[in-house]
Amino acid sequence: MVKKLPIIAILVFFATKAFAATAVAEVAMSHRMTYLVLELAIIIIAARTFGFIFTRYLKQPAVLGELCAGMLIGPYALGSFDLPFIGPLFSLPHTMLPISPELYGIATVASIVLLFLVGLETDITTFLRYSATGSLVGLGGVVCSFLIGDALAVWFGIAAHYMDPSALFLGAISTATSVGITARILSEKRKLDSPEGVTILSGAVIDDVLGIVILAVVVGISKISSKAGAEIDWAHIGIIAGKALGFWIFCTAAGLLLARKITGVLKWFKSPDLIAALALGLALLLAGLSELAGLAMIIGAYITGLALSRTDLVNELHDRLRGVYQILVPIFFCVMGMLVNFKAMKGVLLFGLSYTILVMFGKIIGSAIPALIMRFNLRGALRIGIGMLPRGEVTLIITGIGLSTGIIGQDIFGIAIMMTLISTLIAPPLLIKAFDGPPGIAKSAKDVDSSRERKITLNFPNVDVAEFVMSRFINAFRNEAFFVHRIGARLPLYQLRKDDITMTMYRKRGDIFFEMSPRSECIARFIIAEEMLELEDAFESLKTMGGTKGLSADLISGALSWKA
Amino acid sequence: MNLKKYFTARMVTVDIKSSSKADILKELLELMRSAGAIASEDLDEANSAILKRESKMSTGMQDGIAIPHARTAVVKDLVAVMGIKREGADFDSLDGKPSNIFIMALSPENHPVPHVQFLAEVSQRLHDAELRGRLLESKSPQELLDTFFEFKKRW
Numbered sequence: 001m002v003k004k005l006p007i008i009a010i011l012v013f014f015a016t017k018a019f020a021a022t023a024v025a026e027v028a029m030s031h032r033m034t035y036l037v038l039e040l041a042i043i044i045i046a047a048r049t050f051g052f053i054f055t056r057y058l059k060q061p062a063v064l065g066e067l068c069a070g071m072l073i074g075p076y077a078l079g080s081f082d083l084p085f086i087g088p089l090f091s092l093p094h095t096m097l098p099i100s101p102e103l104y105g106i107a108t109v110a111s112i113v114l115l116f117l118v119g120l121e122t123d124i125t126t127f128l129r130y131s132a133t134g135s136l137v138g139l140g141g142v143v144c145s146f147l148i149g150d151a152l153a154v155w156f157g158i159a160a161h162y163m164d165p166s167a168l169f170l171g172a173i174s175t176a177t178s179v180g181i182t183a184r185i186l187s188e189k190r191k192l193d194s195p196e197g198v199t200i201l202s203g204a205v206i207d208d209v210l211g212i213v214i215l216a217v218v219v220g221i222s223k224i225s226s227k228a229g230a231e232i233d234w235a236h237i238g239i240i241a242g243k244a245l246g247f248w249i250f251c252t253a254a255g256l257l258l259a260r261k262i263t264g265v266l267k268w269f270k271s272p273d274l275i276a277a278l279a280l281g282l283a284l285l286l287a288g289l290s291e292l293a294g295l296a297m298i299i300g301a302y303i304t305g306l307a308l309s310r311t312d313l314v315n316e317l318h319d320r321l322r323g324v325y326q327i328l329v330p331i332f333f334c335v336m337g338m339l340v341n342f343k344a345m346k347g348v349l350l351f352g353l354s355y356t357i358l359v360m361f362g363k364i365i366g367s368a369i370p371a372l373i374m375r376f377n378l379r380g381a382l383r384i385g386i387g388m389l390p391r392g393e394v395t396l397i398i399t400g401i402g403l404s405t406g407i408i409g410q411d412i413f414g415i416a417i418m419m420t421l422i423s424t425l426i427a428p429p430l431l432i433k434a435f436d437g438p439p440g441i442a443k444s445a446k447d448v449d450s451s452r453e454r455k456i457t458l459n460f461p462n463v464d465v466a467e468f469v470m471s472r473f474i475n476a477f478r479n480e481a482f483f484v485h486r487i488g489a490r491l492p493l494y495q496l497r498k499d500d501i502t503m504t505m506y507r508k509r510g511d512i513f514f515e516m517s518p519r520s521e522c523i524a525r526f527i528i529a530e531e532m533l534e535l536e537d538a539f540e541s542l543k544t545m546g547g548t549k550g551l552s553a554d555l556i557s558g559a560l561s562w563k564a
Numbered sequence: 565m566n567l568k569k570y571f572t573a574r575m576v577t578v579d580i581k582s583s584s585k586a587d588i589l590k591e592l593l594e595l596m597r598s599a600g601a602i603a604s605e606d607l608d609e610a611n612s613a614i615l616k617r618e619s620k621m622s623t624g625m626q627d628g629i630a631i632p633h634a635r636t637a638v639v640k641d642l643v644a645v646m647g648i649k650r651e652g653a654d655f656d657s658l659d660g661k662p663s664n665i666f667i668m669a670l671s672p673e674n675h676p677v678p679h680v681q682f683l684a685e686v687s688q689r690l691h692d693a694e695l696r697g698r699l700l701e702s703k704s705p706q707e708l709l710d711t712f713f714e715f716k717k718r719w
Binding site for chain 1: 678
């Protein structure tokens with residue numbers, strides 16, 4: 001008994017030691033999680049409040065408000081203040097990024113969700129229809145702004161040579177257009193379907209794609225050049241660029257080809273909520289795989305979205321993921337704002353200003369010249385150039401990746417954010433001014449596209465009847481296995497989608513309009529005709545009741561005879 | 565949409581015997597029954613659903629095409645049959661001419677099925693006069709199906 005004591009003592013000693021170690025780890029972990037939760041709380045509240053103030057009172061996009069919220073509460077501003085009991089909430093950890101890895105992890109997931117949805121929103125059909133002018137406009141804007149951004153970095157001594165990763169990054173940051181802001185203004189001015197409007201929309205698609213491809217190549221190049229020193233190894237760069245482009249093309253093609261199969265499998269699960277979760281899982285999976293393949297994670301997410309954008313699931317996915325988006329994405333923008341180190345920007349402010357102005361100039365000129373050559377007059381070309389100005393999500397994501405991989409420093413990061421802020425602030429008023437006045441298309445090119453869309457018009461005696469009939473049409477199309485999606489909550493405008501058929505249905509007072517491609521016209525006519533027959537039947541049977549007045553009188557008298 | 569999956573040789577006849585509208589409808593339903601697409605006891609219900617639709621407006625369209633159809637609870641999925649009557653029959657068609665190519669379709673009620681889309685796509689395909697001519701010359705159900713599906717689209 002006595003002999004055994006030391007053994008037990010040793011066991012107890014090690015057990016308590018081990019327990020203490022786990023306990024310490026657990027305390028540290030729960031301490032970190034507490035901070036994370038507090039940080040998230042502040043971020044969500046601040047970001048959404050600022051976003052609200054910016055949209056409601058300053059008439060600016062919410063993303064600017066969220067960025068500003070981040071700058072204000074970040075570790076370089078209020079976040080560093082010592083709070084009672086908990087200390088500074090956003091203290092500076094000694095890593096490459098001024099925020100905690102946990103928080104950055106959440107921002108990364110948010111950026112994947114964001115790019116998945118950007119891909120999902122990409123309207124390839126519109127893009128293909130106006131692809132000739134759109135591609136040239138997009139390409140012109142990208143090439144021009146990329147070259148200016150890249151060259152400025154060298155001229156100002158930020159980078160040693162044109163192939164330096166930081167120079168390439170300054171080029172890449174300047175390429176992507178955030179079409180959301182332009183689209184909102186154009187839809188408010190009812191210019192979204194003008195020739196300039198559709199050209200901007202399709203040009204912005206090319207812009208995003210090229211911006212992300214350039215990012216892929218630049219990240220690839222930076223990974224090798226950071227190892228190999230300053231020597232430019234063209235062969236190696238060529239391989240990297242080829243690999244990045246190859247992965248991009250392969251995944252996009254495979255995604256678009258397999259989209260039907262994938263949605264077929266997803267639809268097997270029946271529940272839209274489950275489908276949305278699985279699709280998001282797929283986006284995360286491809287994001288991880290693309291990082292493993294040497295590309296950025298967002299590329300995989302974007303490709304997944306792009307592939308699913310052509311399927312009839314797109315509106316369902318959009319509706320289901322809106323909640324996730326609205327919580328996560330403001331966190332991302334806010335975190336991007338938190339990363340801005342104002343002190344680090346001091347030395348490069350002159351560069352920042354010239355960079356912002358010249359890159360914007362490059363974007364306008366680069367987009368306007370192809371438009372001018374194609375079929376627009378000077379006014380139209382200028383409208384298109386300005387429409388391509390706003391920066392946003394993709395720019396911020398690319399910038400964030402640059403900072404986290406160490407390709408750009410805090411000074412350049414600040415400049416990039418500044419450029420995003422300024423071009424997004426300047427574009428809307430310019431755009432509103434630019435779109436006043438006569439059409440921007442060269443006379444000879446008018447009416448080129450109008451013959452391609454077919455229109456069916458149904459006139460009804462009044463708004464009430466039209467409204468009722470429209471609700472019947474919605475059900476009729478749903479019954480034909482179409483996905484019916486309301487575009488915009490305030491307009492009676494619906495998109496009807498099934499496989500590769502897309503139609504729009506809208507109501508103006510007592511008239512209902514359908515718009516579709518000639519190929520879908522036959523189906524639309526049949527479905528509408530069948531539903532009209534059903535309706536006639538319904539109205540006839542109502543008449544056989546001898547009118548509804550008797551029924552109404554019964555209901556009213558019943559209502560008045562009710563006693564409490 | 566893939567029309568092929570709805571038609572097999574058992575769902576097709578190249579020789580409709582009846583000559584009145586009501587009898588042709590019954591004969592096509594009988595074809596559905598013999599192919600196992602609907603049960604014998606459901607024939608009446610299916611027939612009245614078809615007749616109800618015909619009472620609203622005849623499904624005899626132009627160029628000899630007729631597409632009698634209905635949504636009814638007796639089927640679980642879209643089922644269709646195709647029949648030919650070379651000499652044609654009066655089917656109250658829109659253009660007043662006799663009908664000679666019949667496509668009958670039944671789909672479940674209140675269930676998302678491309679019912680009208682199916683009819684629209686079949687009709688669109690039959691819009692071609694040369695295809696219609698060749699279909700009417702078919703000697704066997706298989707030959708009719710081969711002609712129908714292998715005919716090169718020209719729109």
